[in-house]
Amino acid sequence: MTLLNETWNGKENKNVSLRNGTLQNLSNSSKTEVIEGWLIDKLSQILAIEPNQIDVSQDFDEFGLDSAEAINLSGELENYLGCRLSPTLLWDYKNIETLAKYLATNFKPVSSEETSVSLETEACQPNEVAEILPENYIFDRFPEYQKLRSQLERVSSLGKGNPFFVPQEKIVNDKTTVNGRELINFATYNYVGMCGDPVVSQAAKDATDLYGTSACASRLISGEKPLHKELEAEIADFIGVEDSIVMVGGHATNVTTIGHLFGKNDLVIYDSLSHNSILQGCFLSGASLVAFPHNDAAALAKILRERRHRYQRVLIAIEGVYSTDGDIADLPQFIALKKRYKAFLMVDEAHSMGTIGNSGRGISEYFGVNPRDVDIWMGTLSKSFASCGGYIAGDRALVEYLKYTAPGFVFSVGMSPPNTAATLAAVRVLKAEPERAVILQARAKLFLELARAKGLKTGMSKDSPVIPIIVGDSLKSIQLSQQLFQRGINVPFMIYPSVPQNEARLRFFVTCNHTEEQIRFTIDTVSEELAKL
Structure with a gap:
């Protein structure tokens, strides 16, 4: 702890030590000791225990930190080292020992100009604050907003006013x-006419009378309604898989599912024309990303052949019907590749569910393939099913894992009763009226x-x-x-x-x-x- 006390002795000495390059001038082993000491000191304060009770080889998970404490600790560490750090450091490295070694080897302080705001905010003089450009703290000065306004004005000038939000x-x-x-x-x-259908509308009205207009809580806690399980069973049966989970937004379903199931040791390979929700899920995951040319199975095969062995899990993400061009993925080829290279295959059926196949059961029916050959079925409820939300369908283990751990499900309110009932009725009507x-x-x-x-x-x-x-x-x-x-x-x-x-x-x-x-x-x-x- 000697080096720790020399380097870290309150906020003022911290800034002095960084300016003087104290950590920079140490050997990697000494840096590791300093950073370990800082982390031990901080954790002992957060957990209200003695520093000697903290084992540097103990997993961070075992300390019982909540997400806010973990992120705040990463932020304080960033200030201490004077370099930019990921807020998820305590998830990326399993314990104090491995994190300290990584930081000792890789940390690189940013310049004094870059750290002046982040490290000395409390000591800022008025003239320093005045140097911050308006575009960094006033919304209508954002360059991105100015660009949007310019685009909207240009579109409006071409015709008869703003054509959006009519x-x-x-x-x-x-x-x-x-x-x-x-x-x-x-x-x-509204592909198969379910929005406005009397049976669907009446189901939503009946559910509102019985349950009200909101689930009023996360389903994990007390927002579960009998309708939710009925709908999930109906969707799974319609597709031909074991189970499904419904979420409150279609876009959010892709984001939270991809972002949660895959991580930094994984690879996601997605069709170049994939929907924004797939891309956002990929970005959130932290996985390595590769786009393959649209619907080009040969190009995908080459990527898998060259890269599969480098990663733990690999996801292939495609769509059933592509929403901009209206063409259909060659599903049998993608199933063959996912089997050959032991990857996961995810199919977004936002525009194919209800619209293709002899009875509207989507791309698996269209090609006559076994729906269980696809690992992750995704679809929206706002199109053929006249409601709002999204679903993931597949084997029971996938669904159970998402129900207990996916942030977009666990920390979100359950799907509203009228929306749930409308979807349930729409699925049943389509079954009865293919x-x-x-x-x-x-x-x-x-x-x-x-x-x-x-x-x-x-x-x-x-x-x-x-x-x-x-x-x-x-x-x-x-x-x-x-x-x-x-x-x-x-x-x-x-x-x-x-x-x-x-x-x-x-x-x-x-x-x-x-x-x-x-x-x-x-x-x-x-x-x-x-x-x-």
């Missing part, structure tokens, strides 16, 4: 109402065939209700969307960065309730308006 005044299906005006609607993914999926597929096929017959560019779309009309030019895409609106057709545009440069488009979502007449009128109108541009 209120839809009634149930949206094949038609929508905007400012009292009815339009043919291709901007909703013809909804069949009609949807026929309508989507008609739309695609007519569009191609007119020479419209529909990209990679195939056998799905997601059909882009690729215009190329961003300005023309915005103008086309607005001209169609004037002619009674509601369809949104997609421009860079949502899609690559020169691939701006309109994206049409077809539903089972669209009529052949609506589709024929729409294709004719798109062709006419596009010719004018």
